[in-house]
Amino acid sequence: MKISTKTRYGVRAMFELAKNYGSYPVSVKTIAQRQEIPLSYLEQILNHLHKAKLVRSVRGPGGGFLLAKRPEHIRIIDITHALEESIKPVFCVDEMAEEDQCKRMDGCVARLLWKKLDEKIKEVLEGTTLKDLCEWAKKFSSTVEHEFIFHI
Amino acid sequence: MKISTKTRYGVRAMFELAKNYGSYPVSVKTIAQRQEIPLSYLEQILNHLHKAKLVRSVRGPGGGFLLAKRPEHIRIIDITHALEESIKPVFCVDEMAEEDQCKRMDGCVARLLWKKLDEKIKEVLEGTTLKDLCEWAKKFSSTVEHEFIFHI
């Protein structure tokens, strides 16, 4: 039940672009440095995000990547969809003929469990956008500042 | 974000034992046949569940496995704990010095997200017991029966 490194990198890269929303493109190199992600791997990841139309690219010197939509319109689940086959906890959560997954009703009981789990996971990933992350970041940094002042 | 096959097998095996609760031991062979799980792999799995004290074993002819507690006292998360290192979506959800996971607050914003996800996952896995599965199974089979009658 692990989120893949690829997706974790992807979310962080998208967060980096979200912070920069409305400004100049950010190069892969810059993102890689800021987020400490292997450059070539990040290129691949951004390509996937590009194909999923979550980012826009600008080629040539001064180029880089930009969010393709406003941060509040990019949900975490959009990122996971672009980078993982699926976030379903088991392959059989939806679709498929019943016969393919398990021959008895028994199997389906387990499936009900995984379905319940799947719904909750979706709730979180569909309910969180890049804007939320940016707001959390603001809140977090102001907390740190406050504590800092307090301790002096 | 996949539940491992090992855990899926484990849940199904435990369900098989739960259905049989209060009766004779069920042999690994029987469980393997009923649930179509590779025998030797299932042996390993039951060993883990044994070490985690979720099942009791009876050796010798007529032996097999029994639940070590009542179905309502065995939660799905107990099974995942016995069979996977952890169900956390990322390694850094809890504990660890902040320095180990990411150098900037940025990283921690992602962490807040994964933490939120972790909580929801736990809610489901802690909130579901083997008894629930058994009840779902009853409800499900009665539904099927009803539909059957309806179609005649």
Add this chain to the structure above:
DNA sequence: GACAAAGTTGATTATTTTTATAAGCTTTAT
């Protein structure tokens, strides 16, 4: 007491997935 039915254990192999690297390409601002 012999035998067979069961669980116990640990080593090993096989497979798949994930992560990462590399190389060569195209586009474009200056």
Add this chain to the structure above:
DNA sequence: ATAAAGCTTATAAAAATAATCAACTTTGTC
């Protein structure tokens, strides 16, 4: 023209997962 950027695909390396195997111990029954 050149260099800074993105684009693409192939491949390697590493890790995790799944499965198999072999040899062992316990115990009920005849």
